Amino acid sequence: MKKMLGEERRLQILAQLKKSNTPITGTDLAKFANVSRQVIVNDITLLKARNEPIIATSQGYIYMHQDQLYQTVERTIPCFHTPEEAEDELMVIVDCGGTVKNVIVEHPIYGDITASIMVSNRHDVEKFVQRVSETQASYLSALTGGTHLHVISAPSVEILDLIEQNLQKKGYLVTDQ
Incomplete structure (x- = not known):
């Protein structure tokens, strides 16, 4: 599998998180993108800096959808x-x-x-x-x-x-x- 690069990878990570109803581990995201877990940690940090509502939990990363934020x-x-x-x-x-x-x-x-x-x-x-x-x-x-x-x-x-x-x-x- 080909290694995903920069912005394309972050968009794919964001899409994975948005469609998941359960936390996704950094390890699983790393396998998906064919990169190291540390690259994923850096990507998540960059996405959070763009105000994407991603939360790191002990079970993995979660994307907090707007409806979840207000109910x-x-x-x-x-x-x-x-x-x-x-x-x-x-x-x-x-x-x-x-x-x-x-x-x-x-x-x-x-x-x-x-x-x-x-x-x-x-x-x-x-x-x-x-x-x-x-x-x-x-x-x-x-x-x-x-x-x-x-x-x-x-x-x-x-x-x-x-x-x-x-x-x-x-x-x-x-x-x-």
């Missing part, structure tokens, strides 16, 4: 738990119908550090936790002793309220003391 509500929720409880916390959120968009921790040197998670169902959570385990990576909340924020999206405010209630029941919600 949800978001809330930033403060959480606290041990690394062993991370999977349960994420399951609580997705079981209520929420999507965990990211995690934010406050670092003493770098300020806020944000990482995309983008899990919306049990399968996504299991894959995310498996990748953390396989790579022997630490959760970002390890930098702050378990305290972190999640930006959570859901179809309604009522679902966000339900998520907060269930996190509080589990003891994962940071509340005023």
Whole structure:
């Protein structure tokens, strides 16, 4: 297969992302374009710089279509738990119908550090936790002793309220003391 060049490759990557309903890994895009994964990372960066709504998640790249951008509500929720409880916390959120968009921790040197998670169902959570385990990576909340924020999206405010209630029941919600 012939290697795709520059702008043609970026247009093809964009077309692939737009037609996919699931995340596409950098490795899969690299195979499709017959280039290295690093070339794909650079292409995605260039596409984002053009304001293409591409999100990098732990499962791959997602193109956020306009209708997806406006049919949800978001809330930033403060959480606290041990690394062993991370999977349960994420399951609580997705079981209520929420999507965990990211995690934010406050670092003493770098300020806020944000990482995309983008899990919306049990399968996504299991894959995310498996990748953390396989790579022997630490959760970002390890930098702050378990305290972190999640930006959570859901179809309604009522679902966000339900998520907060269930996190509080589990003891994962940071509340005023």
